[in-house]
């Protein structure tokens with residue numbers, strides 16, 4: 056009788072050593088999955104690479120080969136069963152031997168492997184995996200293929216030849232740490248027949264009531280019957296089976312009436328269905344697998360309009376403004392990321408009112424946990440393929456490797472309702488443009504692209520779209536982020552854009568973000584220091600605790616970072632020299648920049664979908680550093696996190712005076728500044744509210760002119776409502792803020808305040824700020840307009856808001872949860888506080 060498939064994870068009992076060192080150097084491995092740096096740290100052989108400048112001291116690790124070894128007894132299998140080793144991921148050039156026979160050679164970190172070891176299995180077995188240096192192999196491959204032009208921004212060019220997370224070669228926010236090892240789990244399987252894959256192909260009817268489709272099952276070995284059951288929250292909604300000719304590939308049709316559609320967060324629930332498949336052989340169930348999936352409709356709406364061509368997502372017939380952030384790997388040492396850690400990160404997106412994340416192409420196809428949690432929480436995923444900032448070579452074995460990698464990962468991910476777009480790469484068309492590599496959009500002959508100087512077009516416009524149409528045809532494919540259908544990738548009328556003319560490029564003032572936005576802003580941002588406790592963690596010498604110390608500069612990998620941070624500080628503020636104030640001001644400048652961006656981009660959503668989304672670069676870090684992240688490596692939020700959260704509330708209010716550039720040739724102060732007030736709503740029904748607009752002197756807090764009230768304003772659903780347009784008389788009126796509140800009865804729904812720019816021209820004598828703590832909350836008042844009040848945060852304590860502007864006569868309350876230590880002695884900072 057055939058046995059049931061058994062899988063044992065080979066996670067313990069491993070040892071490792073540097074390949075070329077003696078046999079007495081085998082050292083223990085705490086667990087697999089792992090990479091060499093983790094085991095070297097655990098064995099006290101290297102210091103923590105994230106502290107001080109230790110990164111330099113551990114560079115040698117990436118130039119060595121590493122060997123991992125374990126032993127296992129032959130599993131007790133039924134007669135006729137086969138035994139397999141399953142490798143979910145090997146980083147990267149791996150040779151696997153079992154009892155001295157090579158059973159696998161692998162050179163792509165993103166691939167998984169199933170190896171039939173039945174023929175070489177003994178009673179007791181020794182499994183050895185040698186990992187060559189990917190750094191050195193990349194250099195060799197580049198030499199061997201000198202007929203290609205290797206161009207890379209970030210990291211060395213050898214990375215382009217290696218299918219390994221590209222950020223391991225270093226990025227402008229991350230260290231050079233070339234890992235090696237079994238980075239994803241290893242299993243030993245015994246089975247007579249097994250399920251290779253289950254694909255839930257479906258369509259949801261336009262009225263969202265019915266899901267119909269097929270479950271396609273791929274299996275190996277003898278199968279007499281396939282059983283399918285679909286359940287939601289423990290109750291069965293469909294069962295079916297197939298009893299003939301079911302070996303290999305087979306499909307079972309299904310139909311679910313009264314389907315509960317899966318929605319992005321804020322638009323409905325996230326019901327997940329368990330699709331369970333069993334295969335039966337010789338009268339008993341021999342393998343079983345369950346995929347959790349959700350049923351939804353989704354499209355990328357690209358239609359010609361007054362501004363060019365739209366670019367936005369429609370899910371279950373609802374237009375969704377994709378406000379969110381870009382995601383990078385959350386650690387340089389990936390195996391130590393737990394499901395709990397992924398949950399904490401993704402929960403932050405929910406807390407921040409974000410609805411989309413973009414998995415960036417220089418990292419990894421994320422862990423299953425990442426997508427599982429996105430499904431659960433309702434976070435939409437924009438998934439890049441793993442290419443970034445380079446002109447990639449395309450020799451034929453490399454193309455085969457990319458094809459296999461792409462197919463495997465799309466098969467692994469295609470049941471996740473959260474994934475709504477695949478994109479070919481990150482910024483590779485910018486490389487094509489900068490270096491004037493061959494590209495003729497009209498030429499659609501893919502084979503001919505391989506002969507030109509930009510051969511990687513073959514991946515982005517031929518190989519990968521083919522993989523998507525074969526493996527996941529219901530998810531749209533986009534050749535690159537950014538891409539503009541043959542126009543320059545920086546085009547603002549078609550496709551998405553990475554708007555780096557704030558910070559990089561022409562270094563525009565951040566006040567102009569709305570003017571330089573595109574149809575979908577898939578990257579933009581400004582750097583800020585992490586919290587002081589994070590700085591104190593990685594700056595190990597107290598004498599290095601000053602703003603541009605060697606250690607602090609070392610923990611900022613961005614080109615020209617001091618100049619760029621300084622530019623935005625000196626343009627807008629009065630830069631201090633002490634570390635504490637410097638940290639605060641870099642954070643405030645980031646927060647201000649993101650406020651202009653998100654306010655402006657979301658307003659354009661209402662202008663006939665002129666802007667379809669805004670994804671800040673970036674939510675997270677892979678090590679403790681200064682970067683564009685809005686939350687640091689230790690999950691400590693920067694103030695900009697809250698600013699974005701406010702701009703993305705279901706209903707929010709905006710106000711902005713016209714930008715007047717103050718530092719151009721012979722500029723004079725503007726005599727008048729037009730300003731406008733609007734409301735943005737993602738609600739699907741019209742709602743109503745009162746809008747109050749106050750004009751408050753910055754010096755005294757007194758009203759400069761009478762308050763304007765607009766009562767019972769009808770708020771356009773799923774769009775923006777222009778509420779008021781006025782003018783500030785800069786000659787006769789003293790400098791003042793325009794402080795706006797949206798009220799529902801007495802309840803404040805949203806606040807926004809517009810300030811004269813730049814802040815450095817303003818003085819902030821005593822603001823009369825009071826922060827009172829009682830009843831698990833802060834109550835904050837001010838006598839005069841106060842900018843960017845940031846309450847000091849401690850780990851484990853969660854604030855309902857932070858980095859707020861406080862206006863006289865408008866008490867604000869910030870709730871505290873998860874601890875109370877914060878409340879004892881309120882520590883806070885605001886602009887102008889000495």
Ligand SMILES: *[C@@H]1O[C@H](CO)[C@@H](O)[C@H](O)[C@H]1NC(C)=O
Nearest residue numbers: 137138171172173174275276
């Ligand atoms: C595994 O390999 C053995 C012989 O080495 C073979 O008899 C068996 O059919 C293979 N199993 C599968 C499922 O291919």
Ligand SMILES: CC(=O)N[C@H]1CO[C@H](CO)[C@@H](O)[C@@H]1O
Nearest residue numbers: 153154155177178179180181
């Ligand atoms: C090279 C190697 O590991 N060979 C081993 C294979 O398995 C047999 C039986 O357990 C061992 O005796 C060999 O040493």
Ligand SMILES: CC(=O)N[C@H]1CO[C@H](CO)[C@@H](O)[C@@H]1O
Nearest residue numbers: 372373374739771772773774
């Ligand atoms: C479901 C949906 O998207 N509804 C509305 C969103 O907003 C636009 C513009 O106000 C409406 O036309 C849609 O019907």
